[in-house]
Amino acid sequence: MNQQRKLLKNLTPDYLHDTNKSFDLPSSICFRVTRYCNAHCNFCLAPPDGAHPDVETLIRRLDWLLLHGVETIHFCGGEPTIHPGLPVLLEHVNAKGGKIKLTTNGITLSDELLKILHATGSQVKVSLHGNREHHDAIVGRKAFEHTTCNIGRLVRAGVRTSVQTTVVAGAQEVVEWVAGFCLETKVRRLSIMPFIPRGNGLTRREDYELSSIQRRSLRELVAKKRRAFTGRLDLRWLDFSASPLLVAKADGRVILESSTEARDILIYQIP
Ligand SMILES: C[S@@+](CC[C@H](N)C(=O)[O-])C[C@H]1O[C@@H](n2cnc3c(N)ncnc32)[C@H](O)[C@@H]1O
Numbered sequence: 001m002n003q004q005r006k007l008l009k010n011l012t013p014d015y016l017h018d019t020n021k022s023f024d025l026p027s028s029i030c031f032r033v034t035r036y037c038n039a040h041c042n043f044c045l046a047p048p049d050g051a052h053p054d055v056e057t058l059i060r061r062l063d064w065l066l067l068h069g070v071e072t073i074h075f076c077g078g079e080p081t082i083h084p085g086l087p088v089l090l091e092h093v094n095a096k097g098g099k100i101k102l103t104t105n106g107i108t109l110s111d112e113l114l115k116i117l118h119a120t121g122s123q124v125k126v127s128l129h130g131n132r133e134h135h136d137a138i139v140g141r142k143a144f145e146h147t148t149c150n151i152g153r154l155v156r157a158g159v160r161t162s163v164q165t166t167v168v169a170g171a172q173e174v175v176e177w178v179a180g181f182c183l184e185t186k187v188r189r190l191s192i193m194p195f196i197p198r199g200n201g202l203t204r205r206e207d208y209e210l211s212s213i214q215r216r217s218l219r220e221l222v223a224k225k226r227r228a229f230t231g232r233l234d235l236r237w238l239d240f241s242a243s244p245l246l247v248a249k250a251d252g253r254v255i256l257e258s259s260t261e262a263r264d265i266l267i268y269q270i271p
């Protein structure tokens with residue numbers, strides 16, 4: 001976070017247009033592999049927009065980021081697992097000494113990808129939003145079976161696996177359910193994210209946005225459960241609106257993203 005503050009402070013129009021500038025990027029970046037997806041979440045903050053770069057382009061961008069101070073590449077999207085080049089990208093980052101994180105809806109997970117995730121010591125976050133009925137309603141297709149089965153495969157394969165849950169208005173009870181699922185499945189970390197009005201989420205904010213009272217109550221619930229699960233489950237509150245996130249978009253722009261697109265800051269267009 002201090003690094004992000006430093007970056008924000010350094011940003012001037014000259015800085016943005018100086019192509020020789022030696023960048024000092026934060027150590028971790030969210031890297032959007034594609035904006036294609038195999039699900040249809042109504043609230044999606046990064047919905048399909050046609051961007052689906054080829055492997056060569058993505059490797060060039062990864063090299064640029066690693067050269068400019070990034071140490072951890074957090075692969076996300078769209079849905080990263082549907083990009084056929086993902087295994088090659090993971091191996092490339094690993095060979096260059098980068099650390100790897102991956103956020104996925106967990107609908108597909110090939111044996112090849114599972115093996116590489118393990119071999120590269122990657123950390124995987126799987127998005128699971130509640131029980132079968134609620135999860136499938138949120139992701140807009142039958143996905144619960146695939147996702148929960150793949151969480152089990154990741155855990156059994158020894159991949160560092162956590163669960164991430166987006167909570168929308170009126171669905172606070174999912175915290176209890178997902179925490180129970182994690183304990184049963186031997187997942188040791190669960191991150192709870194309140195809905196933010198980005199992307200498609202902006203048009204659905206009336207349905208999904210938590211009021212300030214609901215948000216406070218959710219935060220208190222997470223704090224209470226965190227204490228109750230100490231030693232068994234690392235329950236975390238993850239709020240995009242609290243601190244901006246550095247993102248390399250699928251079109252090559254590097255953006256400091258906040259809870260709404262209006263507050264985003266363009267850092268650079270990777271050459
Ligand atoms: C944009 S998705 C990309 C990775 C992958 N497709 C997935 O769903 O896990 C990354 C995370 O953001 C969450 N998310 C998407 N839209 C959101 C929104 N409007 N508010 C809060 N979280 C959101 C998803 O549930 C997921 O956990």
Ligand code: SF4
Nearest residue numbers: 037039041044078105
């Ligand atoms: S949140 Fe993830 S799974 Fe859902 S539509 Fe967006 S990219 Fe796809």
